[in-house]
Amino acid sequence: MTDFLRGRNTHEIARSRGVASVAMTSPIPREARREQLVQAATTAFAQKGYYGTSTAQVAAEAGVSQPYIIQVFGTKEALFLEVHKRAGSLVSEQMRTVAASAFDMTRFTEAYRSALIDRTLLLVILQGFAASSVPAIGHSARKLFSEMYEILRDDAGATPDQARDFLARGILINTVLAIGIQEHIDDNPWVKPLLDVIFPES
Amino acid sequence: MTDFLRGRNTHEIARSRGVASVAMTSPIPREARREQLVQAATTAFAQKGYYGTSTAQVAAEAGVSQPYIIQVFGTKEALFLEVHKRAGSLVSEQMRTVAASAFDMTRFTEAYRSALIDRTLLLVILQGFAASSVPAIGHSARKLFSEMYEILRDDAGATPDQARDFLARGILINTVLAIGIQEHIDDNPWVKPLLDVIFPES
DNA sequence: CCTGTTGGTAATCGTTTGATAAGCAGTTAT
DNA sequence: ATAACTGCTTATCAAACGATTACCAACAGG
Numbered sequence: 001m002t003d004f005l006r007g008r009n010t011h012e013i014a015r016s017r018g019v020a021s022v023a024m025t026s027p028i029p030r031e032a033r034r035e036q037l038v039q040a041a042t043t044a045f046a047q048k049g050y051y052g053t054s055t056a057q058v059a060a061e062a063g064v065s066q067p068y069i070i071q072v073f074g075t076k077e078a079l080f081l082e083v084h085k086r087a088g089s090l091v092s093e094q095m096r097t098v099a100a101s102a103f104d105m106t107r108f109t110e111a112y113r114s115a116l117i118d119r120t121l122l123l124v125i126l127q128g129f130a131a132s133s134v135p136a137i138g139h140s141a142r143k144l145f146s147e148m149y150e151i152l153r154d155d156a157g158a159t160p161d162q163a164r165d166f167l168a169r170g171i172l173i174n175t176v177l178a179i180g181i182q183e184h185i186d187d188n189p190w191v192k193p194l195l196d197v198i199f200p201e202s
Numbered sequence: 203m204t205d206f207l208r209g210r211n212t213h214e215i216a217r218s219r220g221v222a223s224v225a226m227t228s229p230i231p232r233e234a235r236r237e238q239l240v241q242a243a244t245t246a247f248a249q250k251g252y253y254g255t256s257t258a259q260v261a262a263e264a265g266v267s268q269p270y271i272i273q274v275f276g277t278k279e280a281l282f283l284e285v286h287k288r289a290g291s292l293v294s295e296q297m298r299t300v301a302a303s304a305f306d307m308t309r310f311t312e313a314y315r316s317a318l319i320d321r322t323l324l325l326v327i328l329q330g331f332a333a334s335s336v337p338a339i340g341h342s343a344r345k346l347f348s349e350m351y352e353i354l355r356d357d358a359g360a361t362p363d364q365a366r367d368f369l370a371r372g373i374l375i376n377t378v379l380a381i382g383i384q385e386h387i388d389d390n391p392w393v394k395p396l397l398d399v400i401f402p403e404s
Numbered sequence: 405c406c407t408g409t410t411g412g413t414a415a416t417c418g419t420t421t422g423a424t425a426a427g428c429a430g431t432t433a434t
Numbered sequence: 435a436t437a438a439c440t441g442c443t444t445a446t447c448a449a450a451c452g453a454t455t456a457c458c459a460a461c462a463g464g
Contacts, residue, residue, distance in 0.1 A: 029410090071411095133254070160399045168371050171377050178334050188345075194351050232440075272423055
């Protein structure tokens with residue numbers, strides 16, 4: 001990005017000063033670091049998708065070097081898959097808890113409002129749909145889709161029609177988020193009534 | 203791709219034979235060629251999206267050289283925008299004719315079934331949503347979204363709630379097409395009841 | 405101390421990318 | 435005929451990409 005310092009980590013900063021042991025942060029344990037990288041990658045992939053995001057951008061977002069990303073995850077594809085699966089799990093989890101008791105379309109808003117805290121998760125899922133031509137990504141996307149239907153059917157007791165409408169609403173919200181129409185509402189102010197029924201009183 | 207002959211057009215074939223005027227097709231007029239290129243680009247972009255599709259792939263699909271694509275459209279972004287806008291126009295057009303009389307959700311299936319003939323159009327629209335982080339593409343996507351709402355509201359007399367449900371169903375269909383779950387129904391056979399209510403008796 | 409292991413980086417590579425430049429072939433107008 | 439225009443190519447380029455290699459720094463255990 002703009003900040004070239006992003007790529008300079010504590011190691012290099014210390015070395016470039018000629019001081020080996022000043023302002024040196026301890027290396028972060030493997031699992032914690034991996035978690036942090038997935039988080040950064042989620043942010044990056046959410047915006048520009050699988051093809052549109054370079055491993056260097058993910059690295060910059062995380063504040064590490066690009067080869068390190070590859071070293072930890074093996075390939076860019078494996079990284080995206082981990083990001084996608086994690087996002088899918090989190091959203092599924094949230095769906096399950098909200099729809100646990102009985103199916104009720106009025107709970108929909110509640111469900112997605114809490115998920116909106118991590119709107120990047122929803123965007124990653126959309127990007128997964130769009131990149132389904134990559135075999136492994138398509139597989140993961142279909143699995144997620146099926147899993148969501150399973151949740152609605154088994155945990156919420158929804159009929160196929162109800163599940164369809166629920167999923168449709170969810171994907172519509174994902175799309176509206178992706179195109180950022182709320183931020184550009186000034187360009188088309190007359191769509192507000194529509195947005196109002198998509199995001200009630202928010 | 204696999205066929206290296208794709209890149210050899212009539213010009214080169216004639217020249218490589220040392221014969222200047224044998225089996226030589228006349229150059230195609232500008233507008234007709236442009237149309238053909240947009241068609242090829244639509245096919246290419248529908249599968250792998252804006253970032254995932256190279257201009258060379260578009261050129262191979264159309265049977266012309268890669269620089270020619272750039273020459274005709276200026277940039278890859280301009281090409282995608284033309285493809286996206288044309289797909290949006292065609293789908294909007296179809297929406298308008300079907301929903302012209304009065305709003306009726308039962309006509310939904312009919313509307314999308316005819317549009318399914320060009321499922322690539324729907325995929326291009328989805329890819330436009332996914333690539334909305336590119337400013338011009340985002341603008342085009344929002345414009346399309348607004349236009350669709352306008353059609354539903356003005357031509358079909360739909361309420362915001364009805365428009366929301368209609369659009370949601372449409373985008374769900376786009377998504378289901380994108381992930382290709384129908385082709386992989388064997389992997390998750392129990393989602394068939396869901397697909398049956400998404401694509402009635404098809 | 406020094407030795408192995410873990411957590412990282414810099415340097416580099418081969419490929420692919422979008423885009424430019426220059427030129428050739430066929431058609432049309434003078 | 436020839437000059438000009440349109441259609442389209444080959445050749446080339448600089449930048450960006452994912453990935454490999456080799457190395458450096460800190461810590462832990464003997």
